[in-house]
Amino acid sequence: MSEKQERTIVVGTRQSALALTQTGQVIDQLEAICKTNGLPYTFEIRKIITKGDRILDVTLSKVGGKGLFVKEIEGALLEGDIDLAVHSMKDMPYKFPEGLINGAIPKRVSPFDCLIMKEGDSLEALPSGARVGTSSLRRSSQLKHLRPDLKLESIRGNIDSRIRKLKEEGFDAIVLAEAGLSRMGWEGKISATLSSDICVPAVGQGALGIQCRENDSAVKELLALLNDTDTELAVRCERSFLGTLQGGCQVPLGAYAVIAKRDEEGPLMEMTGMVGHPDGSLLLKETLQGRNPEQLGKLIAEKLIERGADAILAEFGGEHE
Numbered sequence: 001m002s003e004k005q006e007r008t009i010v011v012g013t014r015q016s017a018l019a020l021t022q023t024g025q026v027i028d029q030l031e032a033i034c035k036t037n038g039l040p041y042t043f044e045i046r047k048i049i050t051k052g053d054r055i056l057d058v059t060l061s062k063v064g065g066k067g068l069f070v071k072e073i074e075g076a077l078l079e080g081d082i083d084l085a086v087h088s089m090k091d092m093p094y095k096f097p098e099g100l101i102n103g104a105i106p107k108r109v110s111p112f113d114c115l116i117m118k119e120g121d122s123l124e125a126l127p128s129g130a131r132v133g134t135s136s137l138r139r140s141s142q143l144k145h146l147r148p149d150l151k152l153e154s155i156r157g158n159i160d161s162r163i164r165k166l167k168e169e170g171f172d173a174i175v176l177a178e179a180g181l182s183r184m185g186w187e188g189k190i191s192a193t194l195s196s197d198i199c200v201p202a203v204g205q206g207a208l209g210i211q212c213r214e215n216d217s218a219v220k221e222l223l224a225l226l227n228d229t230d231t232e233l234a235v236r237c238e239r240s241f242l243g244t245l246q247g248g249c250q251v252p253l254g255a256y257a258v259i260a261k262r263d264e265e266g267p268l269m270e271m272t273g274m275v276g277h278p279d280g281s282l283l284l285k286e287t288l289q290g291r292n293p294e295q296l297g298k299l300i301a302e303k304l305i306e307r308g309a310d311a312i313l314a315e316f317g318g319e320h321e
């Protein structure tokens, strides 16, 4: 690598506990990379309060959707107020604004959902008619499909406030991503992991995306060292599925890709895509293997459309996960 100029790299983040924690973890990793590679960079955190954070009491679809969390951070990047931003991959809109790229997808942690329960340690242990808190149509469609007796109820807020609401609002269980809990060091709160057979995760769940300016070659070269190729391949499959189905809004769909095997032709991916009716009456799933991530995601989406996914998507576009 050529001689690098000293620089303070400004990292923008939302101010939720999870956002701050995962941003801190990425900075730790980047500092280690700088040390190993003799790069003269230091890092500074800048907190950004987004519109999505200010309006926590209104259904997100009414105020403009999930992109709200990301839009102001993207603006700060484009203005040069910050140099990189750590996002949960599953919160990133499908389309990036001109001038910004995803510079790295670090190694994924658990992609799965889990239950935090009042008592018990499995989905089966939930009593008939139990109240389960989730605002995700993807989660409710799959749980309702398996357990039509359950009462799925909306719950919003950051993961810390949702955990508080489990008790305060008398839920029997809430559904959260394991990734957020493990990043917070709260794995001990998990009652049961929901495998991808039971609940296909959200596109990109458990992975982070590190956004930067396309013309910032120093940051791009640094971020390339943080990228995890297997995670990137999986996330590209899943996001191609997302893009083919609806290009950005949040709807009752999920996708989970893994590297099935590696041979002389390279990695072979396997992905399951799902689209479901939020009341659980219809759950469409398709699993296929392929070598090209974009083609695999698109093919699975097209198979599901053939089977009727477009009717569900037309009815439930624009909801928040």
Ligand SMILES: NCc1[nH]cc(CCC(=O)O)c1CC(=O)O
Residues within 6 Å of the ligand: 088, 089, 090, 091, 159, 175, 176, 177, 178, 179, 180, 204, 205, 206, 207, 321
């Ligand atoms: N929808 C909010 C959200 N966005 C990212 C995560 C954490 C999981 C991840 O990074 O994929 C969560 C919380 C949750 O769904 O439980």
